[in-house]
Amino acid sequence: MNKEDKFYFIKQLDFANRHFTFRECPYYPCHKFPAGQDDLNCLFCFCPFYPCNGKIGTGNWKEVNGKKIYDCSNCNFIHRNEIVFRIIELFYKGRGLKKIKSIIKKEFVKNEKER
Numbered sequence: 001m002n003k004e005d006k007f008y009f010i011k012q013l014d015f016a017n018r019h020f021t022f023r024e025c026p027y028y029p030c031h032k033f034p035a036g037q038d039d040l041n042c043l044f045c046f047c048p049f050y051p052c053n054g055k056i057g058t059g060n061w062k063e064v065n066g067k068k069i070y071d072c073s074n075c076n077f078i079h080r081n082e083i084v085f086r087i088i089e090l091f092y093k094g095r096g097l098k099k100i101k102s103i104i105k106k107e108f109v110k111n112e113k114e115r
Contacts, residue, residue: 041080
């Protein structure tokens with residue numbers, strides 16, 4: 001794992017430790033989940049694929065006060081347990097962020113579009 005990826009991973013774990021009970025986070029819930037689905041996993045609060053330009057999640061660019069911002073509020077992809085657990089597994093196997101993005105796209109995104 002290179003220095004940048006390791007720094008990012010440690011930052012994510014630190015955030016998770018500080019917000020062990022995510023429901024206490026002032027922004028919770030920050031993403032919309034389908035009714036009855038209550039498995040919002042906040043480990044990757046700051047999405048490692050940001051901005052994905054709609055290639056992994058369902059975020060999109062929009063204009064706010066004359067500035068373009070990438071809005072992920074309607075995306076819950078990175079907050080699903082199965083996705084979070086797979087990313088952690090790949091980090092522990094020493095994969096870098098670029099490789100993880102490629103693997104996640106192959107394993108999950110195709111299935112998402114078929115749903």
